[in-house]
Amino acid sequence: MDLRALFFTAIAAFAIALLLGPISIPILHRLKFGQSIREEGPQHHKAKAGTPTMGGVIILLAVILTTLKFAFDSLDTLMLLLATVGFGLIGFADDFIKIIKKRNLGLTAKQKLLFQGIVTILLFILLWYRQGADHSFGVHIPFSNWVVPLGIFYVLFLLIVLVGTTNAVNLTDGLDGLLSGCAIMVFAAYAFYAYWHTNYDAALFCAAMVGALGGFLAFNRHPAKVFMGDTGSLAIGGGLAMVAVLTHSELALILFGLVFVVEALSVMIQVFSYKTFGRRVFKMSPLHHHFELVGWSEWEVVLVFWLAAFICAFGTLALVSR
Template identity: 35%
Template sequence: MLYYLALALRPKFGALNVFTYHTVRAGCAAVTAFLLCLLFGPALIRRLRGLDLGQHIRKDHVENLHALHNHKAGTPTMGGALIIVAAVCSLFLWSDPFNRLLAVATAVLCALALVGFIDDYIGLRRKRNRGLSAKAKFTGQILVGSVLGAYLYFTPVTADRPLLALGDVRDWAALAAVMRDGALAARCPKAQHLLDEAAFPPTPDSTQRTQILAALNAFISRLNLYDEGNWGDVTLSPFLKKLIETGQYATDKEAMVTANRQLLADAYPAVFTSVTPDLHTKVEIPGLKKVFIPLGILYVVFVVLVIVGSSNAVNLTDGLDGLAAGASIISLLAYTGIAYIVSRADWSEYLYLIYVPEASELAVFGAAMLGAGMGFLWFNSHPAEVFMGDTGSLALGGAIGTLAILTKQELLLICVGGLFVIEAASVIIQVTSYKMRGKRVFKMAPLHHHFELSGWSESKVVIRFWIIALLFALLSLGTLKLR
């Protein structure tokens, strides 16, 4: 709302233009969400107490753990609603609500919050710490993930950049040789005037490389380069053959430029990288330059796995005061930065990341979520005045997973959310070991309870796990340059 108000008033009040900047609005969204939590948190906690929506501590697992946590019985839960409401209200004020990626992320957030709310409500009404059955909860998560996956399969979020970038040239010396010997110009006599041999020195510096790219991009943008008589000796890639056979090459300007660029890559594979089609169904491997896993229709299944995995991993981590909230804030901070990076053509090109032009509003979304998370942590820190419940944990995990998917950094989530992966893995290892060997690996799973039962205080476990989460997030950001 305030975004459009700033747009409307900036002709008269130029200073308001600052509120159209994504970074400024992201900061304002975080602060607003945080303040909303501080303002309405106490009232919500009193309301939850009045409704007798307190946590039940189960005694049927480990007696020692029950003794450690028994004092928490009756603490209000379902406090995750505070995170959701504060974040959504902040987004209403500071974001562009017509940005489709923002709408998608918000829809997933609210849908998973609803699944968690139903689970919490049923459990509290039954006066026991069990709500929805595992099957019902998984069904809800799978449904949300399936809708998201299908939407992204049919409406891509990525933007193919048909023009050549600096990273698309494999060997500048080889390029200079090709240009200087006139071979390329001879293949395209109609566009020969665009290629100035003098502009291609044997070892171009950074300024000259930019000039060379400008000349080449003008070259591939003017007219159809392909002619069987001049390019008949070139083995065409299936992607280029399809563009030519379907007629897109001759009728669509962007398809023409893309085809021309691919034609250069097919003719001179040692000089140019190939165009990567269908990026929206490919998964980038972190740390490798333009290496993707093509999934096709299976990308929908992959999205479901990410959503179910991330939401459940955060849910499993939510067992100590402030643990899940603090770790989620760290992961959200990392993906907020990534969202801003991939929304910029220059930065994504420099780091060889997939360009997602609409992702700038995801930075505002991530900032609002981490601000709301910090506001909730104000009340959830030890000793907790309120628990987030599945309402918050499923939504937070889903939000992190959705950011990973929409920024096309899905596999990086394993590192960004490394702590959540460890917590979930500890449960899998414990269950598998007990079923196969009849023995437990840990004193109790998830892993944070193992350390509690080993004598660590709750605060020490939480702070040390936060440190681990921060190290994982920093490591993941460091890998962005490893290409």
């Protein structure tokens, strides 16, 4: 397989997403699947209330159709789609409950963890079956040849990777086009990383994600005509985490997706500081809202975060590929 296959896969996914947008958005409008805006968020965001959400179905369909067409019929492809669709369905249920109950709270934390645990166990079983090929239940230390063997305990590590990644990605979905653009940068870098490590299934999947997200961004850029919702953000996080697992780069994912990590850390720091000292470190968390409240326009915040995501993803790619 040559690099042209990645290009054609991305273009195909991009075209499918572009075609699905004008079909899906009016349907979401008619179904009244409008976004609820949290009360504690920036006040100017309330103008976005009612914008169709659950647009992540556009991304999911484009990725599924393209991956099944261009990727190889393999266990790796099955696991990538299971992680993406499995977590996407959890997000879909969360979005649906929010819409039906007209509130900004969907599944409870325990319910989410239960469903995420089920998907994780299914993936671990498939990885165990695949182990006879080339998957080792060990954690590779970046920039070294060290591997920490985990054996059966890898299932707990896998849960941490999947849940941590999906939550961090989900927290980044707070401004028009923010997550879409950042995820494009990370998946693009991982497409090359997987290709250079001859994991062509993961490379083609990443290319499909880049194309699908690019097509979705045409409708999600400011001012957004549709939001991806948890349907999209959890699907993106699940797929990204599984790419890291299959390329043995679970710890390197922290660097590839450093923007997502910083967003999650900003929330943790804010909560810890407020509960411990009664003070807030940021004007609002996640971090992108802090920059909004210090006077940056939404578009300025998005562009800076896209640039940061590009530098982190491709900077890491350059370092780990040496």
